[in-house]
Amino acid sequence: MRKILMPEKGEFRKQGKFDYIRSAAMKLLASNIKENKGNKNKVVVLKALPK
Amino acid sequence: MNFKKFFYLIFGDNPVIRFIDHPFLVTIIPAIVGLYYGTLDIWGDDWKWVTNYKGIHELTFSTLAIVTIVTLILKGISQSLRSKVRARQNTLTEALLDLFNKLVKKKRDRFYNKAKHLSPRKDVFNLITHPDDQLGHALDETKNFLIEGLGIDSKNIGITIIQGDPHAKTKKWWYFKKCDSQKQHTRPQDLMSYNSTASYCYKTGDSIFLPDIRKGIKEGVFYESTRSRNGKLGSIFCKPVRITVKNRIYVYIFTIAVFGQNVCSPIDEDDCRACERVFDEIADRIELELYLYSMKQYRYKDGTVKGEARENAQDINA
Numbered sequence: 332m333r334k335i336l337m338p339e340k341g342e343f344r345k346q347g348k349f350d351y352i353r354s355a356a357m358k359l360l361a362s363n364i365k366e367n368k369g370n371k372n373k374v375v376v377l378k379a380l381p382k
Numbered sequence: 383m384n385f386k387k388f389f390y391l392i393f394g395d396n397p398v399i400r401f402i403d404h405p406f407l408v409t410i411i412p413a414i415v416g417l418y419y420g421t422l423d424i425w426g427d428d429w430k431w432v433t434n435y436k437g438i439h440e441l442t443f444s445t446l447a448i449v450t451i452v453t454l455i456l457k458g459i460s461q462s463l464r465s466k467v468r469a470r471q472n473t474l475t476e477a478l479l480d481l482f483n484k485l486v487k488k489k490r491d492r493f494y495n496k497a498k499h500l501s502p503r504k505d506v507f508n509l510i511t512h513p514d515d516q517l518g519h520a521l522d523e524t525k526n527f528l529i530e531g532l533g534i535d536s537k538n539i540g541i542t543i544i545q546g547d548p549h550a551k552t553k554k555w556w557y558f559k560k561c562d563s564q565k566q567h568t569r570p571q572d573l574m575s576y577n578s579t580a581s582y583c584y585k586t587g588d589s590i591f592l593p594d595i596r597k598g599i600k601e602g603v604f605y606e607s608t609r610s611r612n613g614k615l616g617s618i619f620c621k622p623v624r625i626t627v628k629n630r631i632y633v634y635i636f637t638i639a640v641f642g643q644n645v646c647s648p649i650d651e652d653d654c655r656a657c658e659r660v661f662d663e664i665a666d667r668i669e670l671e672l673y674l675y676s677m678k679q680y681r682y683k684d685g686t687v688k689g690e691a692r693e694n695a696q697d698i699n700a
Contacts, residue, residue: 334590335658338597340649347615347644351390352463353533354646354653356470360478361656364663374658376651380601 333374393459402453403460411453415446477531478660481523485667488519508682513675517543520671521561524638524664528645538616538642543668544570544580546633558634568607578605579620580635589621589665591658594648595641616641617648619658621665625676630684632676636668 393399401407422439426432432439496509521541528534545558555570574581582603583590590603595616598604610616616639623634638661646653 332588333658333662334588335654336590336592336597336601336603337651337654338594338648343594343596345614346648349387349644349647350533351386351394352466352470353474354650355390355395355467356474357532357646357656357660358652359467359471360474361659363475364659374655376655380603 333372335374335376336380337376337378339378390463393456393463395464399456399460402457407453408457411450415450418443418446474531477527478663480530481527481664482667484523485516485520488516508678511674511678513671513678517559517668517671517675520664520668521559525561527664528638528640532645534640534643534645538640540565540567540637540639540641542567542637542639543672544573544635544637546574546584546635548631548633568605573605576605577602579603579618580637581605583620583622583635584633587622587624589619589662591617591619591654591661593617593644593646593654593657597648610641614642615644617645617657619661619665621662621669623669623672625673627676627680628685630680632672632679634672636665636672638664 421429422432422443492512493510500506500509521543524541525536525539528539529536539561541561542557543559544555546553546555553574555574557567557570560567568578570580572578574584579590579592579598592598592604595604595610595618596614598618599606604610604618618640619638621636623636625632625634646657648654
């Protein structure tokens with residue numbers, strides 16, 4: 332399994348500088364990558380880890 | 383909300399802009415406005431449905447004219463923004479392809495040189511596979527991708543492969559590969575003993591991407607070093623690789639860490655997914671070389687009579 336552990340919106344006050352153009356470009360690039368890895372390698376987005 | 387974010391939200395990829403940009407609207411609106419204006423101008427005094435409802439037509443035409451002007455302005459700005467995104471996408475694609483191509487090229491050049499002088503009795507596997515070199519090269523090229531493609535400051539990047547010996551009585555961990563050997567990294571033994579991203583990966587067998595290391599600290603899956611404490615911001619991607627060659631297990635943890643800045647917007651799920659997907663692709667190439675390296679280790683070191691004897695001696699002594 333592939334995990335992404337993301338913070339909640341507003342969880343941390345200080346945020347880094349973000350390049351929105353780079354972010355949009357990255358999404359387009361990733362959308363062009365085909366994934367044929369099946370369920371074993373599915374991506375799970377978590378806001379907290381299970382205790 | 384800062385100005386750049388506001389600007390991007392208004393003129394970037396959103397439902398209104400997508401609606402305005404629809405080919406049907408782009409073709410039909412200017413044609414309707416032109417036709418309507420022409421009708422009013424040419425037959426305005428002759429046709430009763432125009433002369434009798436002058437007020438309505440004034441309002442309709444003014445509305446259509448304003449909508450057209452606003453639409454054109456929005457479309458113009460969004461198009462220029464889109465061309466910037468496209469240019470950046472090209473840069474990113476080129477950087478990623480460059481990374482993959484250079485890995486292939488290095489192998490191809492080696493195969494080409496070895497093939498010229500190959501004799502029938504030579505050990506081809508040993509001759510053509512040099513995963514050790516290839517891994518060092520892959521780490522350097524990954525760093526280049528982060529610099530050229532994602533615009534990450536080179537001093538903030540740390541790419542490593544930790545190796546462990548699960549057969550040893552006391553678990554040993556060491557840096558098998560470091561992108562920048564001069565840089566001071568946290569001791570792998572410490573990383574694997576405490577709550578770190580690498581130890582979490584090893585325990586769960588799953589890869590993990592932390593777009594914001596502060597979340598990792600909060601959840602107990604990131605070991606705070608002096609470097610990360612000073613930088614505060616940062617992102618980390620970790621992937622465990624466990625390879626079984628016959629009866630021997632080889633364990634590695636591949637890490638891409640960025641301190642002092644984030645690789646993507648940590649609260650934008652799509653951005654995080656995109657980054658993780660690209661890192662996972664890179665990790666797949668690393669995993670492939672690690673397979674070769676492990677097989678080579680087994681074939682010429684651990685799997686040999688000498689290697690097995692050494693193993694047995696270690697067990698007896700322990």
